[in-house]
Amino acid sequence: xxxxxxxxxxxxxxxxxxxxxxxxxxxxxxxxxxxxxxxxxxxxxxxxxxxxxxxxxxxxxxxxxxxxxxxxxxxxxxxxxxxxxxxxxxxxxxxxxxxxxxxxxxxxxxxxxxxxxxxxxxxxxxxxxxxxxxxxxxxxxxxxxxxxxxxxxxxxxxxxxxxxxxxxxxxxxxxxxxxxxxxxxxxxxxxxxxxxxxxxxxxxxxxxxxxxxxxxxxxxxxxxxxxxxxxxxxxxxxxxxxxxxxxxxxxxxxxxxxxxxxxxxxxxxxxxxxxxxxxxxxxxxxxxxxxxxxxxxxxxxxxxxxxxxxxxxxxxxxxxxxxxxxxxxxxxxxxxxxxxxxxxxxxxxxxxxxxxxxxxxxxxxxxxxxxxxxxxxxxxxxxxxxxxxxxxxxxxxxxxxxxxxxxx
Ligand code: LLP
Numbered sequence: 001x002x003x004x005x006x007x008x009x010x011x012x013x014x015x016x017x018x019x020x021x022x023x024x025x026x027x028x029x030x031x032x033x034x035x036x037x038x039x040x041x042x043x044x045x046x047x048x049x050x051x052x053x054x055x056x057x058x059x060x061x062x063x064x065x066x067x068x069x070x071x072x073x074x075x076x077x078x079x080x081x082x083x084x085x086x087x088x089x090x091x092x093x094x095x096x097x098x099x100x101x102x103x104x105x106x107x108x109x110x111x112x113x114x115x116x117x118x119x120x121x122x123x124x125x126x127x128x129x130x131x132x133x134x135x136x137x138x139x140x141x142x143x144x145x146x147x148x149x150x151x152x153x154x155x156x157x158x159x160x161x162x163x164x165x166x167x168x169x170x171x172x173x174x175x176x177x178x179x180x181x182x183x184x185x186x187x188x189x190x191x192x193x194x195x196x197x198x199x200x201x202x203x204x205x206x207x208x209x210x211x212x213x214x215x216x217x218x219x220x221x222x223x224x225x226x227x228x229x230x231x232x233x234x235x236x237x238x239x240x241x242x243x244x245x246x247x248x249x250x251x252x253x254x255x256x257x258x259x260x261x262x263x264x265x266x267x268x269x270x271x272x273x274x275x276x277x278x279x280x281x282x283x284x285x286x287x288x289x290x291x292x293x294x295x296x297x298x299x300x301x302x303x304x305x306x307x308x309x310x311x312x313x314x315x316x317x318x319x320x321x322x323x324x325x326x327x328x329x330x331x332x333x334x335x336x337x338x339x340x341x342x343x344x345x346x347x348x349x350x351x352x353x354x355x356x357x358x359x360x361x362x363x364x365x366x367x368x369x370x371x372x373x374x375x376x377x378x379x380x381x382x383x384x385x386x387x388x389x390x391x392x393x394x395x396x397x398x399x400x401x402x403x404x405x406x407x408x
Contacts, residue, residue, distance in 0.1 A: 046262065051072055055362040071097055151189050185219040187265070230350045293327045
């Protein structure tokens with residue numbers, strides 16, 4: 001769990017003051033720190049880092065990734081087009097749309113972006129449309145992992161990737177259409193703290209790679225977890241080095257090809273800890289067995305607690321030294337799954353207080369909805385220099401209504 005410094009707390013309060021709530025605030029310095037940490041641990045490997053922009057596609061976040069030399073894992077035409085318009089070079093973008101349509105395949109290919117294909121039938125239709133081309137295939141090595149069953153993306157029951165057992169069929173299609181398989185990809189899940197399982201999955205792909213003679217890269221996916229709870233530790237980077245980085249270096253050293261590189265494509269690891277969702281406490285209500293602190297945000301803005309039972313630490317920014325009391329911290333949405341924290345000790349919450357929901361920089365804003373016709377939160381960017389920018393405003397009631405009315 002992120003521990004806010006007193007100056008970050010002051011900054012957050014002044015953001016709430018200046019821009020109102022609900023608001024996502026992102027600290028650039030945290031993102032830059034996370035990127036450097038990963039780069040440092042992977043140094044010595046022929047490497048490319050992509051950013052899984054589904055975690056958070058705010059413009060300043062994307063620009064930071066661009067400046068840091070990262071590429072992009074894009075999974076929809078809009079993600080792809082947005083990344084290109086922000087200046088990411090085509091050869092640093094990989095298009096991994098799930099259940100890709102013909103239209104999506106042409107969209108990416110016309111722009112010169114490489115496809116990452118996870119279905120045999122799509123490989124076949126790509127071969128028919130673009131014989132003689134290069135392509136990446138997503139494998140399912142049957143080893144999955146993640147913080148919740150909803151985020152495990154490999155294994156017998158997962159819809160993702162082509163099972164390694166069907167590699168002969170991949171070669172067969174590739175031969176028929178003279179496709180060059182230049183990349184192998186896997187992504188086994190999200191929020192992984194267990195480096196042993198991650199290595200187990202990677203080693204399946206490395207073993208499978210032996211039959212692919214023209215590989216230029218092996219993309220081992222994202223999935224690196226971060227600590228959300230106060231008693232949770234960070235990913236053990238020394239075991240990451242020992243169990244993953246060292247064997248990868250050995251694999252590269254032993255590999256016959258001179259120009260094979262290893263790609264990683266994290267989302268959460270880069271951005272989760274940078275983000276705080278600010279909300280205003282509208283109502284404090286004593287129920288018969290619970291005290292409810294009702295805010296002006298909710299599951300429409302951060303769905304992770306409702307969707308996965310995820311823990312996000314909640315701090316009372318405006319009364320940090322108040323006596324701790326136990327609350328259900330809830331939102332203003334008409335659902336009983338609308339909560340940030342249940343039965344949680346927080347410094348006394350009073351009507352008018354500002355709370356911060358921590359570690360919300362990944363899969364927060366990007367999973368927001370406008371359910372109940374409530375606007376998405378505003379987004380604010382805190383540069384490493386301390387400069388503060390409103391990067392996206394909230395919508396007014398009039399704008400929400402105009403959106404809904406459309407041309408009627
Ligand atoms: N690559 C692919 C192909 C992916 O599907 C994903 C995430 C990533 C990379 C990045 O994974 P990360 O490094 O962020 O774990 N909404 C969930 C997480 C879903 C992740 C989906 N795919 C959550 O809030 O926990």
